[in-house]
Amino acid sequence: MNKIFLIIQREYITRVRKKAFIVMTLLVPALFAGMFAVIALVANEKDQTMHVVYVIDNNGSFKFTDEPFVKFIYPGGSVAAAKKNLKSDDDLVLNIPANPKDTVQLFARKKTTLSLADDLQGKMNDIATGEGMVKAGIDTARLHKIKSNIVIKSTEMTATGEQGTNIGATYALSFAGAVLIYMSLFIYGAQVMRGVIEEKTNRIIEVIVSSVKPFQLMMGKIIGVGLVGLTQFILWITLSAGISYLVGGHTSPTNSALHSFLHNLGANAGYELLCFIFYWITGFLFYSALFAAVGSAVDSETETQQFMFPITLPLLFTYILSVSYLFTVPDSPLSVWLSMIPLSAPVAMMMRIPYNVPGWQLAISMSLMVIGFIFTTYIAARIYRVGILMYGKKASYKELAKWFFYKE
Amino acid sequence: MLSIRNIVKQYAGHTALSDVSLEVKSGQIFGLLGPNGAGKTSLIRIITQITAPDSGEIFFNGQKLDQSHIERMGYLPEERGLYKKMEIGEQMIYLARLKGLSRDEATKRLKVWFAKLGMETWWKMKIEELSKGMQQKAQFVATVLHEPDLIILDEPFSGFDPVNAEIIKNEILELNRKGATILFSTHQMESVEELCDAIVLLNRSKKILEGPIKDIKSAYRNNIYLVEYEGQQVGINGAAPFEVVTETAGEDNLHTVKVKLKAGSTSNDLLQYLMPKTRINMLHEVIPSMNEIFIEQVSKIA
Numbered sequence: 001m002n003k004i005f006l007i008i009q010r011e012y013i014t015r016v017r018k019k020a021f022i023v024m025t026l027l028v029p030a031l032f033a034g035m036f037a038v039i040a041l042v043a044n045e046k047d048q049t050m051h052v053v054y055v056i057d058n059n060g061s062f063k064f065t066d067e068p069f070v071k072f073i074y075p076g077g078s079v080a081a082a083k084k085n086l087k088s089d090d091d092l093v094l095n096i097p098a099n100p101k102d103t104v105q106l107f108a109r110k111k112t113t114l115s116l117a118d119d120l121q122g123k124m125n126d127i128a129t130g131e132g133m134v135k136a137g138i139d140t141a142r143l144h145k146i147k148s149n150i151v152i153k154s155t156e157m158t159a160t161g162e163q164g165t166n167i168g169a170t171y172a173l174s175f176a177g178a179v180l181i182y183m184s185l186f187i188y189g190a191q192v193m194r195g196v197i198e199e200k201t202n203r204i205i206e207v208i209v210s211s212v213k214p215f216q217l218m219m220g221k222i223i224g225v226g227l228v229g230l231t232q233f234i235l236w237i238t239l240s241a242g243i244s245y246l247v248g249g250h251t252s253p254t255n256s257a258l259h260s261f262l263h264n265l266g267a268n269a270g271y272e273l274l275c276f277i278f279y280w281i282t283g284f285l286f287y288s289a290l291f292a293a294v295g296s297a298v299d300s301e302t303e304t305q306q307f308m309f310p311i312t313l314p315l316l317f318t319y320i321l322s323v324s325y326l327f328t329v330p331d332s333p334l335s336v337w338l339s340m341i342p343l344s345a346p347v348a349m350m351m352r353i354p355y356n357v358p359g360w361q362l363a364i365s366m367s368l369m370v371i372g373f374i375f376t377t378y379i380a381a382r383i384y385r386v387g388i389l390m391y392g393k394k395a396s397y398k399e400l401a402k403w404f405f406y407k408e
Numbered sequence: 409m410l411s412i413r414n415i416v417k418q419y420a421g422h423t424a425l426s427d428v429s430l431e432v433k434s435g436q437i438f439g440l441l442g443p444n445g446a447g448k449t450s451l452i453r454i455i456t457q458i459t460a461p462d463s464g465e466i467f468f469n470g471q472k473l474d475q476s477h478i479e480r481m482g483y484l485p486e487e488r489g490l491y492k493k494m495e496i497g498e499q500m501i502y503l504a505r506l507k508g509l510s511r512d513e514a515t516k517r518l519k520v521w522f523a524k525l526g527m528e529t530w531w532k533m534k535i536e537e538l539s540k541g542m543q544q545k546a547q548f549v550a551t552v553l554h555e556p557d558l559i560i561l562d563e564p565f566s567g568f569d570p571v572n573a574e575i576i577k578n579e580i581l582e583l584n585r586k587g588a589t590i591l592f593s594t595h596q597m598e599s600v601e602e603l604c605d606a607i608v609l610l611n612r613s614k615k616i617l618e619g620p621i622k623d624i625k626s627a628y629r630n631n632i633y634l635v636e637y638e639g640q641q642v643g644i645n646g647a648a649p650f651e652v653v654t655e656t657a658g659e660d661n662l663h664t665v666k667v668k669l670k671a672g673s674t675s676n677d678l679l680q681y682l683m684p685k686t687r688i689n690m691l692h693e694v695i696p697s698m699n700e701i702f703i704e705q706v707s708k709i710a
Contacts, residue, residue, distance in 0.1 A: 199491075207550070
């Protein structure tokens with residue numbers, strides 16, 4: 001037990017110290033922050049140029065009020081004269097016909113920005129509507145008072161009572177979780193495999209297994225790499241959260257969308273995070289045992305292809321189905337089965353999580369994951385103990401089966 | 409120290425060891441000999457508990473071999489290897505800790521060894537920065553750092569230049585003097601004659617020869633003597649108690665004759681026959697070398 005701890009420690013420390021790990025750990029939150037910064041910048045980048053709008057109001061009822069960057073002037077006279085008198089490229093001429101239902105024209109020397117045109121259109125509509133109401137005898141002041149601002153908040157009825165959901169946020173989170181699991185199973189699983197191949201080709205394996213049991217070495221490596229993965233996630237989440245807090249703190253009004261997003265995750269986030277951690281850990285143990293067995297069976301990484309393909313296929317299949325199928329019909333028999341079978345469950349179940357998976361399904365899926373990784377670890381350990389000492393023998397599936405049945 | 413009884417190990421296609429038994433006494437330097445594929449590595453892997461035998465038993469100091477004995481063994485495999493990217497000091501402490509040493513103790517001992525073998529400057533170096541010979545030296549230290557009672561060395565001298573091979577040989581002898589039992593497998597018969605107290609010769613999974621070197625060699629004495637005399641060439645007739653195998657005449661009237669004693673004769677008879685006829689400079693028995701015994705035994709069976 002003490003020795004397995006030593007192995008975990010070595011695997012962990014040598015990996016965490018690597019430049020690649022440090023770069024990745026810093027780079028991802030930096031990219032995240034960069035993305036935020038761009039969004040914040042874009043949101044802040046409002047039209048800051050001064051526009052002067054020369055209004056030719058043939059109708060006579062459109063009285064605009066000046067704004068910080070838009071000034072309204074009523075020059076009188078003809079449209080053609082106003083057009084000729086434009087001083088700057090940023091100035092415009094607004095030609096309002098006697099009947100505002102006819103086309104209103106906006107002239108400028110260069111293309112007008114959409115937001116400005118929109119803005120003017122909105123203002124005119126407001127004025128016209130108000131005018132119309134007044135003419136029809138409607139008290140606009142009273143109307144403004146009773147005008148409501150309705151936002152739909154979807155509420156889900158469950159056995160435990162009604163709970164508020166923000167569908168977008170929970171989906172996004174579970175989808176991100178599924179993608180993260182999918183990617184990291186490959187990234188860290190491959191690390192386990194490469195580690196095994198390295199020990200084998202280095203020939204240090206014989207020294208190590210004369211001190212510890214092959215099973216201890218394999219588990220030590222798997223757990224060590226797993227902890228590296230967890231460390232990376234934790235660092236990513238804390239660093240990203242820290243950065244977004246800092247960025248968010250400075251640009252709070254513009255990032256209200258983000259704030260409400262985070263706020264809406266609320267209670268669901270905890271549940272999803274727990275599921276994510278569970279499926280990440282069990283999925284990692286499940287797959288990396290298989291990866292370790294593959295690593296032990298080959299002499300170099302190039303030979304791994306024939307074994308990697310069938311191992312990764314179910315996960316790839318589930319991943320491809322995730323958006324198009326699992327999200328749209330999360331309760332179909334195929335979706336349920338995919339979320340039960342340990343090969344595909346880590347991704348499939350993460351996708352189904354926001355749809356309130358029945359407790360018994362979750363329980364079965366989770367127990368199968370645990371049984372699954374114990375089973376793959378058992379098989380992998382039996383292949384591994386023989387494989388690591390085999391050199392120059394081209395491993396086939398038949399050969400692996402033979403190794404499995406070898407006595408100690 | 410190590411008692412190996414009726415070990416059988418079979419792999420899918422072939423038998424690696426069939427009914428091999430041997431005894432290694434405490435304090436011995438024991439040679440495990442045999443041509444390639446004889447089953448030496450299989451036997452070593454069973455002793456180091458990397459694999460288990462199909463049948464048969466091994467006793468370590470009278471106790472049945474189990475996990476607890478692992479820490480009392482040091483094993484240097486034929487195919488050397490260390491983690492290429494790891495610093496050498498850290499790596500060797502790791503290996504020693506896997507053998508049950510504490511970090512402090514391992515560090516202390518490692519410093520002593522590094523000083524002894526002139527490796528102090530290597531501590532922070534990575535294995536891949538060292539030459540092959542240096543790696544071998546480091547690995548030897550890793551093998552013996554935990555002061556094992558039984559040191560198993562598979563071809564310990566391969567890859568060393570003569571100077572370093574001598575250093576390692578002396579270290580092995582010193583460890584042996586301090587009480588370690590040494591089991592080593594090799595093809596180099598000179599080192600066997602020089603170092604080993606006893607040997608076992610394996611061929612095609614079977615033990616074909618065993619015992620102390622002295623006994624084996626005397627068992628292979630075949631009454632051949634080498635005589636050097638000075639003066640005229642001596643005519644040897646049928647009355648002589650020996651037969652001439654080869655005869656060579658050297659410079660200054662020196663003659664060297666290789667003779668085989670007839671049955672029942674001794675070297676004294678040989679001297680008595682020759683003494684009246686010439687002046688004898690030297691007489692010694694020709695004892696076959698381990699190399700000759702090895703080749704004879706292995707090719708006899710093949």
